[in-house]
Amino acid sequence: MHRPVIDWFDEHARDLPWRRPEAGPWGVMVSEFMLQQTPVNRVLPVYEQWLARWPRPADLAAEPPGEAVRAWGRLGYPRRALRLHAAACAIQERHGGEVPDDHAELLALPGVGEYTAAAVASFAFGRRHPVLDTNVRRVFARVVGGVQYPPNATTAAERRLARELLPADEPTAARWAAATMELGALVCTARTPHCARCPVTARCAWRQAGSPAHDGPPRRGQTYAGTDRQVRGKLLAVLREATAPVPQRDLDRVWDEPVQRARALDGLVADGLVEPLADGRYRLPLT
DNA sequence: CACCCGTGGTC
DNA sequence: TGACCAAGGGT
Numbered sequence: 232m233h234r235p236v237i238d239w240f241d242e243h244a245r246d247l248p249w250r251r252p253e254a255g256p257w258g259v260m261v262s263e264f265m266l267q268q269t270p271v272n273r274v275l276p277v278y279e280q281w282l283a284r285w286p287r288p289a290d291l292a293a294e295p296p297g298e299a300v301r302a303w304g305r306l307g308y309p310r311r312a313l314r315l316h317a318a319a320c321a322i323q324e325r326h327g328g329e330v331p332d333d334h335a336e337l338l339a340l341p342g343v344g345e346y347t348a349a350a351v352a353s354f355a356f357g358r359r360h361p362v363l364d365t366n367v368r369r370v371f372a373r374v375v376g377g378v379q380y381p382p383n384a385t386t387a388a389e390r391r392l393a394r395e396l397l398p399a400d401e402p403t404a405a406r407w408a409a410a411t412m413e414l415g416a417l418v419c420t421a422r423t424p425h426c427a428r429c430p431v432t433a434r435c436a437w438r439q440a441g442s443p444a445h446d447g448p449p450r451r452g453q454t455y456a457g458t459d460r461q462v463r464g465k466l467l468a469v470l471r472e473a474t475a476p477v478p479q480r481d482l483d484r485v486w487d488e489p490v491q492r493a494r495a496l497d498g499l500v501a502d503g504l505v506e507p508l509a510d511g512r513y514r515l516p517l518t
Numbered sequence: 519c520a521c522c523c524g525t526g527g528t529c
Numbered sequence: 530t531g532a533c534c535a536a537g538g539g540t
Contacts, residue, residue: 262536263536263537264537265536266535266536266537267535267536267537267538268523268524268525268534268535268536268537268538269524269525269526269535269536270525270526270527270534270535270536271535271536272527273525273526273527273535274536305524305525305526306524306525307523307524307525307526307535308523308524308525308537308538309523309524310523310524310538310539311523311537311538314538314539341538342537342538342539343538344537344538344539345537345538346536346537346538347536347537347538350536362536364536364537365534365535365536365537366535366536367536383519383520384519384520412536415536416535416536420534421533421534421535422528422529422533422534423529450533452532452533452534453532453533453534454532455524455525456531458522458523459522459523460522460523460524460525461524461525463523463524464524464525467524498523502523519540520540521539521540522538522539522540523537523538523539525535526534526535527533527534527535528532528533528534529530529531529532529533
């Protein structure tokens with residue numbers, strides 16, 4: 232199944248800025264942080280601004296973390312901005328300002344988990360690592376496993392399969408990783424897969440089985456309305472827009488339930504996303 | 519391992 | 530219209 236997928240990728244791969252050679256390892260790393268749970272289309276403009284402002288890890292590390300949170304805009308999960316800033320600081324301190332090419336060293340950086348470490352090593356440095364993101368897991372679940380969706384959490388069996396399917400030589404392995412991700416993103420999509428355009432539809436186990444619907448416990452959905460996350464989002468939006476420290480009363484206006492509002496604000500402070508001042512006002516963190 | 523963490527588009 | 534989904538990580 233490797234040849235057809237890689238050939239398909241050669242013809243249909245999107246021209247994304249972090250795939251251009253000039254993006255470099257730092258560009259790849261920034262894109263991977265931003266793409267964690269955020270769609271490509273919404274990442275694109277923020278990515279361009281980010282790289283223009285902070286073309287090297289050292290440039291970002293030289294700024295207060297709050298500037299990263301502000302520049303993150305509405306990408307969501309703003310702790311990622313904080314972690315990307317912390318990763319830039321660690322790269323500056325531990326790696327002389329250069330993004331490391333070693334999987335273990337990448338994994339040790341803030342905000343870099345198993346997926347991101349493999350992705351950066353593979354896409355930025357051409358190294359050979361199984362890259363298991365939600366797209367690849369879905370492709371494997373269908374083509375190999377014969378089921379509509381992968382398990383809720385990544386299993387040892389999935390990791391073993393990904394390792395077994397990984398091509399032996401480095402350049403092909405990196406190509407394979409990008410190709411399987413792209414196939415999942417463009418063709419083997421979650422909702423309505425485009426099997427007519429799939430290069431491996433003829434040997435897809437799920438297709439051969441008649442595309443049976445997901446069977447088993449319902450996949451955990453995400454609720455949002457009325458949660459602390461929504462309140463945190465509203466509070467942080469006020470602070471992102473502000474150019475000066477914000478009085479408590481301006482934050483109180485975003486949510487009328489005082490207990491939940493206070494809990495959300497406390498959480499933001501605890502996470503380091505918000506800095507309380509001695510005079511009772513709040514701002515994005517300077518340290 | 520289950521849950522928490524934002525935001526907006528889609529069907 | 531509301532549930533589902535999007536290149537996860539940390540605890």
